[in-house]
Amino acid sequence: MTSTRSDLRVAVIGSGPAGFYAADALLKSESPTVEVDLLDRLPTPWGLVRLGVAPDHENIKAVSRAFEKTAARPGFRFFGNVEVGSTVSHAELAALYDAVVYTVGAQTDRRLNIPGEDLPGSWPATAFVAWYNGHPDFQGLGFDLNTERVVVVGNGNVAIDCARMLALTAGELASTDTVDDAAEAIVRSPVEEILMLGRRGPVQAAFTPPELKELGELAGAEPVVDPADLVLDPASEAELEADRERARRNVDLLHEYAAREPEGKPRRIVLRFLVSPMAILGEERVEGVEIVHNELVEEDGRIVARPTGELETIPCGLVLRSVGYRGVPIDGVPFDERSGTIPNDRGRVEGAERTYAAGWIKRGPSGVIGTNKKDAAETVELLLEDARAGRLAAPGRDGDLAELLAEKRAHAVEYEGWQAIDMAEKAAGEPLGRPRVKLTSWEKLLHAGSKITR
Ligand SMILES: Cc1cc2nc3c(=O)[nH]c(=O)nc-3n(C[C@H](O)[C@H](O)[C@H](O)COP(=O)(O)OP(=O)(O)OC[C@H]3O[C@@H](n4cnc5c(N)ncnc54)[C@H](O)[C@@H]3O)c2cc1C
Numbered sequence: 001m002t003s004t005r006s007d008l009r010v011a012v013i014g015s016g017p018a019g020f021y022a023a024d025a026l027l028k029s030e031s032p033t034v035e036v037d038l039l040d041r042l043p044t045p046w047g048l049v050r051l052g053v054a055p056d057h058e059n060i061k062a063v064s065r066a067f068e069k070t071a072a073r074p075g076f077r078f079f080g081n082v083e084v085g086s087t088v089s090h091a092e093l094a095a096l097y098d099a100v101v102y103t104v105g106a107q108t109d110r111r112l113n114i115p116g117e118d119l120p121g122s123w124p125a126t127a128f129v130a131w132y133n134g135h136p137d138f139q140g141l142g143f144d145l146n147t148e149r150v151v152v153v154g155n156g157n158v159a160i161d162c163a164r165m166l167a168l169t170a171g172e173l174a175s176t177d178t179v180d181d182a183a184e185a186i187v188r189s190p191v192e193e194i195l196m197l198g199r200r201g202p203v204q205a206a207f208t209p210p211e212l213k214e215l216g217e218l219a220g221a222e223p224v225v226d227p228a229d230l231v232l233d234p235a236s237e238a239e240l241e242a243d244r245e246r247a248r249r250n251v252d253l254l255h256e257y258a259a260r261e262p263e264g265k266p267r268r269i270v271l272r273f274l275v276s277p278m279a280i281l282g283e284e285r286v287e288g289v290e291i292v293h294n295e296l297v298e299e300d301g302r303i304v305a306r307p308t309g310e311l312e313t314i315p316c317g318l319v320l321r322s323v324g325y326r327g328v329p330i331d332g333v334p335f336d337e338r339s340g341t342i343p344n345d346r347g348r349v350e351g352a353e354r355t356y357a358a359g360w361i362k363r364g365p366s367g368v369i370g371t372n373k374k375d376a377a378e379t380v381e382l383l384l385e386d387a388r389a390g391r392l393a394a395p396g397r398d399g400d401l402a403e404l405l406a407e408k409r410a411h412a413v414e415y416e417g418w419q420a421i422d423m424a425e426k427a428a429g430e431p432l433g434r435p436r437v438k439l440t441s442w443e444k445l446l447h448a449g450s451k452i453t454r
Contacts, residue, residue, distance in 0.1 A: 016047020018359020147317025
């Protein structure tokens with residue numbers, strides 16, 4: 001398909017939920033009609049649905065079936081293994097397409113900016129998650145789980161995912177697509193305690209009740225909460241009163257955990273609140289974390305944590321820092337360093353014509369998969385409005401991406417290539433009762449993905 005019979009040709013960059021929801025909304029448009037090329041730097045689509053969502057949440061990963069329907073729509077093409085900023089530039093895309101929509105997510109982690117953060121054994125949660133999920137850039141990292149205590153810094157759902165994954169038994173891992181190295185390391189680890197540190201109190205915790213509830217339902221681990229941590233200050237009491245279903249249900253669950261008798265399971269997930277790491281300690285590698293106790297104070301109508309000066313040292317051999325994700329700039333595309341996003345007005349990129357954004361790179365790393373649907377719909381609506389108003393009059397629209405890639409001798413994995421990868425992975429998983437066994441190296445992915453190309 002090199003010539004187009006549609007009114008518009010749009011490139012969507014990043015094939016996670018925001019990319020697929022944007023593509024779907026564009027392909028459904030009848031006036032103007034739209035063709036979509038969806039590009040991803042990886043040979044595989046689905047973004048964090050494949051490489052972020054925890055392997056024991058197979059039902060959530062099943063959202064990819066909706067994306068498969070989008071991929072089957074006429075006018076859709078996938079170009080995996082094509083990175084914007086290196087394989088092709090924004091300027092090249094701007095010449096080929098009427099509009100470019102960035103849905104590149106938040107590809108890196110926020111830092112704590114404390115001493116010792118880069119000691120061996122201190123990892124961003126991004127790396128740990130990408131490792132157990134089989135991201136080809138994060139294999140062979142040598143995660144050493146040979147420790148009795150792991151500290152997870154953060155109080156969101158990603159922190160809970162990390163804590164839970166570390167606590168799964170061989171039986172619980174057996175039916176998942178966790179990569180073998182990670183599953184073996186988790187099962188063999190002598191870890192007894194996984195300690196989650198929350199900067200603020202239980203009312204302000206960002207995790208959601210279903211995820212917190214799962215910590216109480218594990219085969220080989222039990223949640224531990226100190227009742228003293230659940231004594232609320234007046235500001236938190238008021239916040240809870242005004243709640244917000246989430247905080248109320250979280251606090252009820254935490255009370256239930258605090259009241260539980262120890263069951264003697266081999267691993268404990270300890271949830272602590274009102275503590276922040278001040279330093280990661282160790283000579284050659286992580287040996288502990290120094291934390292400070294906090295109190296809550298109101299500042300500009302928000303409840304924030306203020307250090308009290310009371311310090312404590314916690315010995316541990318591994319630290320996972322889960323304090324948020326951040327976008328990465330792309331050459332030629334505006335970027336706001338402060339927020340780590342592409343500056344935009346409801347999805348129209350500020351300072352770049354015919355350029356749009358959706359998903360985490362538009363609004364920052366928050367919300368569930370479904371949040372990106374509404375978000376992408378808003379962006380697409382504005383894009384179509386601009387098209388109808390004649391604001392997308394492209395200077396170029398010259399040639400086709402497939403030709404450009406051929407000129408550059410760049411090897412794209414097209415949708416059929418991904419289907420070949422998918423089939424190979426599922427076939428390897430089937431006899432083991434697993435959804436798939438992931439291909440985890442670039443070489444294997446590109447080999448499997450190149451079996452069928454146009
Ligand atoms: C660890 C973790 C667990 C989560 N679990 C859940 C859950 O259980 N349930 C839930 O509802 N939500 C969950 N979420 C949230 C959900 O994953 C996000 O809301 C969603 O993935 C964001 O979509 P996105 O399309 O903006 O970004 P992403 O999913 O990150 O997709 C971005 C895509 O862009 C590609 N890309 C990046 N840069 C370039 C480039 N320069 N050129 C080409 N391609 C590029 C990437 O390879 C990627 O495929 C989780 C998030 C994380 C981090």
